[in-house]
Structures are given as structure tokens and as C-alpha cells.
Amino acid sequence: MKNRICEKKELELYFHIPFCIRKCYYCDFLSAPGDDETKRHYMKALLAETAGSASRYAEYCITSIFIGGGTPSVVPTEYMEELLEAVRSRYRLAEEAEITMEVNPGTVRREALLRLRKAGVNRLSIGLQSAHNEELAVIGRIHTWEQFEESFAAAREAGFDNINVDLMSGLPGQTLFFYTDSLRKVLSLSRPPEHISAYSLIVEEGTPFYKKWKGGELDIPDEDTDRLMYQETKTILAREGYRRYEISNYAKEGYECRHNCGYWKRKNYIGFGIGAASLLENVRFRNSLQLNGYLANPLGCREEIQPLSTQEQMEEFFFLGLRMTEGIDCREFEKLFGCRAEEVYGDVIRKNIRDGLLRYHGQAEQVEGRTSEDRMQGDGLDSNKGEITDGDKDSGELLYGDRSRREENEKAVRERKNRDRNGADCALYLALTDRGLDVSNYVMAQFLL
Ligand code: SF4
Numbered sequence: 088m089k090n091r092i093c094e095k096k097e098l099e100l101y102f103h104i105p106f107c108i109r110k111c112y113y114c115d116f117l118s119a120p121g122d123d124e125t126k127r128h129y130m131k132a133l134l135a136e137t138a139g140s141a142s143r144y145a146e147y148c149i150t151s152i153f154i155g156g157g158t159p160s161v162v163p164t165e166y167m168e169e170l171l172e173a174v175r176s177r178y179r180l181a182e183e184a185e186i187t188m189e190v191n192p193g194t195v196r197r198e199a200l201l202r203l204r205k206a207g208v209n210r211l212s213i214g215l216q217s218a219h220n221e222e223l224a225v226i227g228r229i230h231t232w233e234q235f236e237e238s239f240a241a242a243r244e245a246g247f248d249n250i251n252v253d254l255m256s257g258l259p260g261q262t263l264f265f266y267t268d269s270l271r272k273v274l275s276l277s278r279p280p281e282h283i284s285a286y287s288l289i290v291e292e293g294t295p296f297y298k299k300w301k302g303g304e305l306d307i308p309d310e311d312t313d314r315l316m317y318q319e320t321k322t323i324l325a326r327e328g329y330r331r332y333e334i335s336n337y338a339k340e341g342y343e344c345r346h347n348c349g350y351w352k353r354k355n356y357i358g359f360g361i362g363a364a365s366l367l368e369n370v371r372f373r374n375s376l377q378l379n380g381y382l383a384n385p386l387g388c389r390e391e392i393q394p395l396s397t398q399e400q401m402e403e404f405f406f407l408g409l410r411m412t413e414g415i416d417c418r419e420f421e422k423l424f425g426c427r428a429e430e431v432y433g434d435v436i437r438k439n440i441r442d443g444l445l446r447y448h449g450q451a452e453q454v455e456g457r458t459s460e461d462r463m464q465g466d467g468l469d470s471n472k473g474e475i476t477d478g479d480k481d482s483g484e485l486l487y488g489d490r491s492r493r494e495e496n497e498k499a500v501r502e503r504k505n506r507d508r509n510g511a512d513c514a515l516y517l518a519l520t521d522r523g524l525d526v527s528n529y530v531m532a533q534f535l536l
Contacts, residue, residue: 095179098147099349102133102170103360104159105378108194112227115291117362117376118157128382129360130166134173136359136385141177144357149178151185151346154208160190164199168206175207185345187212187251192238193230200245210344211242212251212284218269222258226288227295232272243278249342251282256316258288259296259306266316267323274327281342285320286335287313317525333411334527351407352416353400361388369395397424398536401431405534409527414448414518428517435533436517444523444530449515 106121106129107114121129152174154167167188174180187210188203200211217223218232242250252273256266273279288307290300299305308316321331329337333351336344349356357365361381364373375381375388395403401424408415420428429436439445523530 095146095148097150097349097354098144099151099153099346099354099356100149100174100178101346101356101358101363102137102152102154102159103358103363104133104154104156104162105129105361106156106161107158108161108191108229110227112225112295113288113291114227115294116157125378126162126166129378130162130170132382132385133360134166134170137170138173138177139386140357140359144178147179147355149174149180149184151349152187153346154186154188155212156189158191158194158214159188160194160199164202167203167208171206171208185210185249187344187346189214190238190242191228191230192235195238195241197241197244200242200247204246209247210249210251211247212253212282213238213242213280214253215269215273216253216255217258217261217265218272219265222261222265222269225259226255236276239276239280249282250280251284251344252280253284253286256285256287256320257308257313261308261316263308263312263315263319267319270320270323274323279327282336282338282344283324283329284336285324287317331412331524334524348411351410353403353407369400371395400424402535405432406531409517409519409531409534412518412524414516417447417514417517431536432534439523439530439533444520444526445517446520446523447514447517 103117105118106126107118109120110118152171154170159167171186186208188208189212191214213235214228215232215235216226216228218235220231223231239250239252254269254273258266270283270285273283288296290296290305290307296305300307320337324331324337329339330343331337332343333347336347338344353366355367357367358374361374361378362376364371370392372389372392375390377388381388401420404420404423405415405428415428417428424431436445440447519527519530
């Protein structure tokens with residue numbers, strides 16, 4: 088069932104394919120090598136879960152699908168075709184739905200890509216990580232830069248015009264020059280990708296890298312170099328016309344990953360497959376991590392069902408929403424929670440605005456019949472009383488001297504209060520500034536109530 092205009096509630100689907108050819112040394116994702124028989128059983132169970140769950144989501148329209156892993160491209164293409172056919176026939180799939188599949192270089196050929204394109208996959212995410220074969224070997228990747236070039240060219244030939252490439256910085260032995268060279272090599276492909284995800288290596292517990300790091304044997308770049316890599320990513324990609332729309336994600340205009348934006352905006356999504364997480368009408372849950380349990384009963388493996396309190400929803404709204412450079416939608420907050428964000432987080436917001444880490448933007452022309460200008464003229468000091476308070480205490484601006492100085496100071500404070508109030512009342516978004524994005528974890532942690 089296809090639907091061009093989605094009059095129903097929106098829902099995103101995620102499919103987890105937990106197979107890889109071998110484990111990369113830094114990876115803590117739920118993935119492992121699997122033989123043909125295990126893959127066959129797993130895909131059968133995934134199909135059963137997908138088809139058997141359809142009636143639960145009859146009131147929703149599927150706006151995006153993400154097939155991730157693991158390495159979905161190590162599974163025979165016919166299973167993907169069957170899976171997408173099951174979604175098409177049992178769910179209401181929006182005509183313009185974004186359908187992404189993750190692939191790794193060296194695991195896809197032109198023929199398979201043509202079939203995937205035909206089956207409806209319209210976006211590919213290719214895990215490259217580095218354009219240097221020595222670095223790829225050091226982190227345990229299975230492919231070379233040359234294999235990436237082949238896969239990328241094959242994807243273009245197969246008609247994929249929306250491709251993401253994953254890159255990593257902070258790899259063992261990596262220098263700033265080698266990192267930026269990787270970036271440049273990707274950008275000098277004959278038709279560069281529409282989207283680039285640039286993550287910094289995180290040494291996760293339980294990985295081979297963690298053991299090495301603990302033993303002092305992992306030669307990763309120091310903090311300063313890591314920061315330079317991060318800064319260079321922003322500079323180089325901006326110069327090439329990529330807009331940074333999330334902390335680590337850059338896209339050409341109109342090529343932002345709609346599925347991931349859905350996560351950050353807390354849209355409903357359902358995950359299928361082992362360990363897959365879901366958020367449905369403010370309840371978070373997850374499938375079992377046990378492969379055998381899942382294979383035996385794919386429709387009965389939900390665990391960790393957690394209805395979110397209003398406070399938890401508000402926290403998520405902020406710490407997920409602030410990941411995007413656009414920031415959180417102030418009106419959406421008000422619509423969802425029945426109060427203004429400033430009423431809940433006023434102190435934190437004002438503090439971070441003063442520190443230059445947050446900013447309001449997207450000023451509305453008119454709010455509740457009053458323009459910004461009306462407010463500036465109409466709101467006196469008294470009417471603001473109690474709304475903008477700690478700014479006064481901390482500002483240190485009231486230095487009483489002679490009468491004219493005092494009046495001048497009072498006027499400045501009044502104007503700033505009006506400015507702040509106007510920002511809070513009329514702005515469409517509250518977002519991290521450039522500086523705030525650099526220390527996003529620090530700012531976002533402050534929104535945990
Ligand atoms: S290919 Fe991806 S999922 Fe698989 S082991 Fe490597 S990083 Fe992990």
C-alpha cells in the first residue's frame with residue numbers, strides 16, 4: 088500500500104542485521120560473523136516479526152526505513168527484497184519514504200545494488216572510515232580504499248543519487264594531514280557523496296581497542312589533534328557546500344537523513360531484529376539481545392518496556408533536539424507539554440545564552456497578535472518581574488553611581504530584559520551556538536532535570 092500524502096500518524100522502521108564478515112577492533116555494536124544457515128534463519132524470523140506486527144501499526148504511515156547493522160550487505164539480496172516487499176504489502180508506506188541501507192565496501196556488487204534500488208532502497212550509507220589502507224588495517228576493517236571506490240562507482244551506476252559516507256577521526260597513528268587527506272579524497276570523487284558522517288573514535292569497553300588502550304598500547308591522537316580534526320572537518324565541508332545539520336552529520340541541501348532526524352525529533356519508530364530499540368507514543372522498549380530466543384519467538388521478544396514520564400520526555404526533547412544545529416522547536420515543546428520551555432528550563436537556558444553556548448533563532452513575525460516591536464514598546468520593567476531574574480543578579484551591570492549613571496544602567500537592564508523576553512517569546516528555535524556545539528555534551532547534560 089503506497090500513500091503519497093500521509094494523513095495518518097508517522098512511523099519510522101528500523102531493521103537490525105547483526106552480521107559482519109569480521110569484527111572491527113573498535114566496534115561494540117550488536118554484530119558478529121554468521122554462517123549462511125544462521126543468516127537464513129535470522130532473516131526468516133525478521134520477516135515473521137515484520138509481517139506479524141503489521142496490524143499493531145495499522146494507524147501509522149511509514150515515512151522512512153533504515154536497514155542497519157552490522158553489515159546488511161553481507162546478507163543475500165533476496166532476503167532484503169522479501170523484507171521490503173513485506174513492508175510494502177502489509178504496511179502503509181509513504182510514496183516518498185526514505186529507505187536507507189548500510190553497506191560496506193567489498194560486500195556489494197553492481198548487480199545486487201541494481202536489485203536493491205529496484206526493491207525501493209533509495210539511500211545508501213557506506214562505511215568507509217578512512218581513505219588510507221594502513222589506517223583501515225589498523226582498525227580491523229575488511230576493505231581497502233580501492234574497494235570503496237569500486238563500490239561507490241557501482242552505487243552511482245545503479246542509480247543511487249543519495250549516498251552517505253562514514254568517516255572516522257582520532258584513529259590510532261592518524262595525523263591531522265592523513266585525516267584531512269581522507270576527507271579530500273572522498274570530496275574529489277567524480278560525484279562526491281551527498282552526505283558525510285564524521286565521527287571521532289570512541290574507545291568502547293569490551294572491544295579489542297579497549298584492552299590495548301588500558302594497557303597503554305593504543306596510540307590515538309591527543310586531545311589537541313583530535314580537536315583540530317574536528318575543526319578541519321567543519322571548515323573543509325562547509326567550503327564544499329555541506330551544511331552541518333547535526334553534531335557529526337553534514338549534508339548537501341535537502342539531503343539530511345530524514346530517518347535520523349526523526350530520532351532526534353523523537354518521532355515514533357519501531358525497531359525489528361535482535362536488540363532493536365523502539366519509541367512508540369512515549370514508551371521506549373527493546374527486543375531481546377539473545378539470538379536464539381529471537382529466532383524461536385520473534386514476535387515475543389520485547390524487553391525493557393519503559394513508559395516515559397513527562398519529565399523524561401522533556402529531557403529527551405532537549406538532549407536529542409539540541410544535537411541538531413536547528414535546535415529544538417519552541418512551539419513544538421509548548422504544544423507537547425502545555426508550557427513554555429523557559430518555564431521549565433529558564434535558568435539553564437539563560438545561563439547558557441549568557442555563556443554564548445545557546446541562542447534563539449528563527450524569530451516569529453508575530454506572536455498572539457503582537458509583533459516583536461509591540462512587545463519591546465509595551466513591556467515595562469514591572470511586567471517582566473519574576474520572569475528574568477538571575478540575569479540581574481549575575482550580570483554585575485548595576486553599578487550605582489550618580490543619578491544619570493543609575494538611570495542609564497536601569498535602562499540597559501530593562502532593554503536587555505525585553506530583548507531576552509522577546510527572544511524567548513517569539514523565537515521558533517533554541518539551538519546550540521557554534522561554541523555550544525563544540526561542548527554539546529556539557530550543555531545537554533544540564534537539561535537533565
Ligand atoms: S562493519 Fe560496522 S558493525 Fe561490523 S564490526 Fe565493523 S564497525 Fe561493527
